[in-house]
Amino acid sequence: MVLIFDTDILPKVRFIGSVSYKTPWVHFHRKIDEYVLYIIKSGELYIKEADVKYILKKGDVLLLQSNIPHEGYKSSCCDYYFVHFKHPGIEEADNTLSDMLAKEILQNRNLFLTSDSLSESDNLSSICYIPKYYHIKNESVLFHIFHILDESIADYIKKYECYKKIISCNLLRLFITISREYTSTEVENSKIHYSKTYIKVKNLIDYINTHYSEKLTSQDIESTFKSNYDYLNRIFHSMTGYTILHYINNVRIIKAKELIESSSMNFSEIGYLVGIESPYYFSKLFKKYTGSTPTQYLKKVMLEVPGKT
Incomplete structure (x- = not known):
């Protein structure tokens, strides 16, 4: 029971x-x-x-x-x-x-x-x-x-x-x-019928959550999971609602937000630590996923946290 x-x-x-x-x-x-x-x-x-x-x-x-x-x-x-x-x-x-x-x-x-x-x-x-x-x-x-x-x-x-x-x-x-x-x-x-599919997707999620700071390519993912990338992307999307790339970027931006809120590092350093080497691309991606630039997000955090300067 x-x-x-x-x-x-x-x-x-x-x-x-x-x-x-x-x-x-x-x-x-x-x-x-x-x-x-x-x-x-x-x-x-x-x-x-x-x-x-x-x-x-x-x-x-x-x-x-x-x-x-x-x-x-x-x-x-x-x-x-x-x-x-x-x-x-x-x-x-x-x-x-x-x-x-x-x-x-x-x-x-x-x-x-x-x-x-x-x-x-x-x-x-x-x-x-x-x-x-x-x-x-x-x-x-x-x-x-x-x-x-x-x-x-x-x-x-x-x-x-x-x-x-x-x-x-x-x-x-x-x-x-x-x-x-x-x-x-x-x-x-x-x-159950789709248990193997679920486990593969779950393992891929765990892999991304662990290796998001690295340069993750479709070839890397294919090699790690010994499966065709298009197939992995298809089952990943069907179970999560995200493409693999979207999920990778989403994890990176979430981690970037955590670093902006908890550290004094500049945005270039933060971008590099979450796997995005280009400062321009980091700023562009951050705005795409959050609706604000890193600078705007930091200002918002500073206003919400009393005493933070």
Whole structure:
């Protein structure tokens, strides 16, 4: 089952902690009006929600839903984290990872990958997709999640100002991390018809975002991706709405805007650092993509930031 999680709504954490059972133990029966998240550190946890049985091991994540009975069905030794919380913006998406749902998830990621990080408009989806049960294979991601949970438990124990708010923010961060990992591993590798095309475009986006400061030619891209440039341009446009060249220029101008806002470098240096060697062409391209020259943009920034001269 895949759950839809609205990240615009902050989860409200009531209780968080970890337990370590060195002798075999069976989870007690209960039915509560809140969600319970389990993340296993070691050992095994045998738990049943309604009539569905789960065997949880290290790296497993299970989200138990509110008002559905759950209980253990076999004794075992285990070490796990738990989080009790409420959230009105969680809905069931699908019992399985269908082609339609996978495409929806991939299209959502694609919108983020091609978005303008400096844009003031926030028209991107606030939805993330979380599997009810998921196994985290990536050890570094799992370590990162354990770290978030350990920090949250420490805050819960200390009870400093707004501690539950911080814990709730950490839980939101944790869910987004799980959603990203799920999309990167399970969804991108699912056997839907256009998955290979998506992955090629996604890899090309990653390549451009990494190498935008270099001189990127169609020959370079063909050689790197071992595909005809016209074909790559066609599938890139069909999935992003941009040609490859337009996207490269867009990334360069976004990075240039960041440098104008955060440094005192001259425009020639900025142009060179984002992969545009000609000052004239940089100014022309900047105006084409932003509607103002670099000088006009800098003046606007200086007016908007008090004390900046």
